Amino acid sequence: MEVNNEIFEGYQKENHEESINEIVAAYDLLDTNRNNFNVTIWYNSTYKFNIKDRRVKLVQVPRSVNLVSNAYLHFLQGPGTKMLFEYVKEVPKLESRLRLDIASLIGPLFFTWVILLLFPVILTSLVYEKQQRLRIIMKMHGLGDGPYWMISYVYYLIISTLYIISLMIFGSAIGRWIFFMELYPGFSLYRGLYEFSIYAYQKNVTGRDGMKLKDFTNSAMDEVFYIIIVEWFVALIATYYIDQGSLSMEDSFSFLRKKFKQSLYPQKPRTSMQSSSVTVEMEKLDVTQERDKVEKLMLEPSTSHAIVCDNLKKVYPRRDGNPPKMAVRGLSLVVASKECFGMLGPNGAGKTSFINTMTGLVKPTSGAAFVQGLDICKDMDKVYTSMGVCPQHDLLWETLTGREHLLFYGRLKNLKGSELNQVCYINLTSLLYNFRGVADKPAGKYSGGMKRRLSVAISLIGSPKVVYMDEPSTGLDPASRMNLWTAIKRAKRHTAIILTTHSMEEAEFLCDRLGIFVDGRLQCIGNPKELKARYGGSYVFTMTTSSEHEQDVEMLVQDLSPNAKKIYHIAGTQKFEIPKGEVGISKVFEAVEKAKSSFTVFAWGLEDTTLEDVFIKVARGAHDFNVLS
Numbered sequence: 001m002e003v004n005n006e007i008f009e010g011y012q013k014e015n016h017e018e019s020i021n022e023i024v025a026a027y028d029l030l031d032t033n034r035n036n037f038n039v040t041i042w043y044n045s046t047y048k049f050n051i052k053d054r055r056v057k058l059v060q061v062p063r064s065v066n067l068v069s070n071a072y073l074h075f076l077q078g079p080g081t082k083m084l085f086e087y088v089k090e091v092p093k094l095e096s097r098l099r100l101d102i103a104s105l106i107g108p109l110f111f112t113w114v115i116l117l118l119f120p121v122i123l124t125s126l127v128y129e130k131q132q133r134l135r136i137i138m139k140m141h142g143l144g145d146g147p148y149w150m151i152s153y154v155y156y157l158i159i160s161t162l163y164i165i166s167l168m169i170f171g172s173a174i175g176r177w178i179f180f181m182e183l184y185p186g187f188s189l190y191r192g193l194y195e196f197s198i199y200a201y202q203k204n205v206t207g208r209d210g211m212k213l214k215d216f217t218n219s220a221m222d223e224v225f226y227i228i229i230v231e232w233f234v235a236l237i238a239t240y241y242i243d244q245g246s247l248s249m250e251d252s253f254s255f256l257r258k259k260f261k262q263s264l265y266p267q268k269p270r271t272s273m274q275s276s277s278v279t280v281e282m283e284k285l286d287v288t289q290e291r292d293k294v295e296k297l298m299l300e301p302s303t304s305h306a307i308v309c310d311n312l313k314k315v316y317p318r319r320d321g322n323p324p325k326m327a328v329r330g331l332s333l334v335v336a337s338k339e340c341f342g343m344l345g346p347n348g349a350g351k352t353s354f355i356n357t358m359t360g361l362v363k364p365t366s367g368a369a370f371v372q373g374l375d376i377c378k379d380m381d382k383v384y385t386s387m388g389v390c391p392q393h394d395l396l397w398e399t400l401t402g403r404e405h406l407l408f409y410g411r412l413k414n415l416k417g418s419e420l421n422q423v424c425y426i427n428l429t430s431l432l433y434n435f436r437g438v439a440d441k442p443a444g445k446y447s448g449g450m451k452r453r454l455s456v457a458i459s460l461i462g463s464p465k466v467v468y469m470d471e472p473s474t475g476l477d478p479a480s481r482m483n484l485w486t487a488i489k490r491a492k493r494h495t496a497i498i499l500t501t502h503s504m505e506e507a508e509f510l511c512d513r514l515g516i517f518v519d520g521r522l523q524c525i526g527n528p529k530e531l532k533a534r535y536g537g538s539y540v541f542t543m544t545t546s547s548e549h550e551q552d553v554e555m556l557v558q559d560l561s562p563n564a565k566k567i568y569h570i571a572g573t574q575k576f577e578i579p580k581g582e583v584g585i586s587k588v589f590e591a592v593e594k595a596k597s598s599f600t601v602f603a604w605g606l607e608d609t610t611l612e613d614v615f616i617k618v619a620r621g622a623h624d625f626n627v628l629s
C-alpha cells in the first residue's frame, strides 16, 4: 500500500497544539470521569497519543493492526475532533473491516442463561425431596441435618464444578476468557459479565487491555463481589431457617402467613378452647389406670419401656377463620418393648396426628413423650437412629428401585457389606414376595400395594427398636396382607410397634393391646379379648322368617331373655342382642328347634361379639357423649 510519509512527518514536526487540545476537549465530552486515554493511529508503524491530565505525549509503540479505524469512529462522536479527523482522513491506512463482536454484545445474557440452567435442576431436586416428604422420612431413619446438607452441598458443588469446567473448556475453545463466570449467584453474575463486556468492547475499540484487578474500583466489579458475598450469607441463613423452621414446606412460611392472617382475621377470644378445657372428662377405668402407670413412670424414669407418652396434646392452630383443632387431647400411654399396640378409631380421631407428633413431623403442643428414655422434644435426632416409620402415604423416590431404597435406608441404619445385602434380601423376599420381577423396577412404576409393601419393608430395615405404622395394610390383596402380617409378627420379636388400622381382623391378629381413640381421646385400652368381654357382653341372635311369623320370633327371644334388645329389622330378618349372662347357647338351640316345628325358619344364627361390635359401640358412645356435652 502507498503511504504518504510527508503528511505524517509534517504533523510530528509542527506539533499541532491546537488540534491536540481539541482532541482533549472532545474526549472530555465523551467521558469526564477519565483522565487517561489512548489513541492509536497507524502509519508505517503505530503511534500512540497518551493523554493524561490534558498533557499529550506522542510515543511510538509496536504495530497494532486494525485499530485505527475504530479510533476514528470513536472520535467522530465528539464535536471537537474535526482537526484530527480531517488530518487523519489524509493518512493512508490499511484496509480494515468493521468488527461486530456478537459474543461481547449478547455474551452476558447468554452466559447467565447457560449457567442458570443448573439452578432449576438443583432447586427442583431439593424441593422435590422436601415436598414429597422424603427429606423427613430420611431424617426419621437416622439421616441428620448436617450429613444431609453436607452431602447435598458437595454433590451439587461437584456437579456445578464439572458443569462450569465444561463450560470453560467450551469457552476457551471459542476463544473467550470466562473464569469469572464461576462466580454465583445469577444476578450479580449477570452484572459482572456486563462489566466484562464493556471492557471487552473497549479493548476492541481502543486497544487497551481487558479488565484488570485494578479496574475493579473504576468499574462496578467490586460491588459485584460484595453482593455475591452478602448473598451467599443471606442465602445460607435463609435456607437454614426454612429447613429448621419446620420440616414441612407449608409450615416454613407460617410466620409470614401468621402475620397476614392476623390482619385478615383479628384474634377473637378463645371461647371454644376454654369451653373444651372445662368439659368434665369422664375417663374410663382402664384409661385412668394407664394414666396412673405413666405418672408412676414419670417419677421413676427408666428405659425399660419403649414408648411413654405423658398427657400429650396436639392442637393445630386457628386457620382460615376456623377455630384451633384439638387433634390429640392429653394422651397417656405406655408401650413395652416387643409389644404391638394397635390404635383404632374413626376417621379424623387423631391417630395420624399422634403418629406425626411421635415421629417429629409436627411438634406436640404440650405434654411429653419418651422413646427408649429419650425426650422427643429434645433428643429427636437420637430417637431417629432407632426408629422406623411406615407413613400413611408412601414416601418413595419415583426413580429408585425397591432394592435401591432398601440399600439406602439400610446404610442409614449403619448396615454394611454382606450384612446389608442379606438384610435387603430378607426384606425383599418377605415383603415383595415375587420380588424378582419387582425389586429392580423403579418405585414410580409400582402398583399401590407394592409401594405399600416397600414402605413397610423400609420401616423394618435395620431392626429398629420402635416402629410406627400408619395403616400399613391399606390397598393390599389378602395374600399380600397375610405376608405383611407375618413380617410384622416376626419384627415384633425385637421391636415395639404402634400401628393404626381400620381392619379389626388385623388389629386382633397382630396387636397385644388395643386402644380405641375417638375425638383425640383414648376411650378404652386393653387386649382384644378383654375389650370384647368388657364391651360385648351379649350374643347377637339373627332369624329370618316370612313376615307373618315376625311376632313369633319376637316372642321366642323374649322367652329366652326379657332384656333382649331388637337392633335390626328388615323384610322378615330380625337381629337381637341377648345379654350373655341370661342365656346359654344350648337353650337357644332348643328354642330354635321348637320354633322350626311350628313355623318355617329360612335362616338363623348366633354370634359372639366381635371387635367390630366393640368398636362401633365405643365410638358411638363417645360420639353421643361429645354431642350431649
Ligand SMILES: Nc1ncnc2c1ncn2[C@@H]1O[C@H](COP(=O)(O)OP(=O)(O)OP(=O)(O)O)[C@@H](O)[C@H]1O
Pocket (backbone or CB within 6 Å): 316, 317, 319, 325, 326, 327, 345, 346, 347, 348, 349, 350, 351, 352, 353, 354
Ligand atoms: N395440619 C392440620 N391442620 C389442621 N387440622 C388438622 C391438620 N391435620 C389434621 N387435622 C385435623 O385433626 C383431626 C385429626 O386428624 P388425623 O389425620 O390425625 O385423624 P386420623 O385419625 O388419622 O384419621 P384417618 O383415620 O382418616 O386417617 C381431623 O379433624 C383433621 O381435620
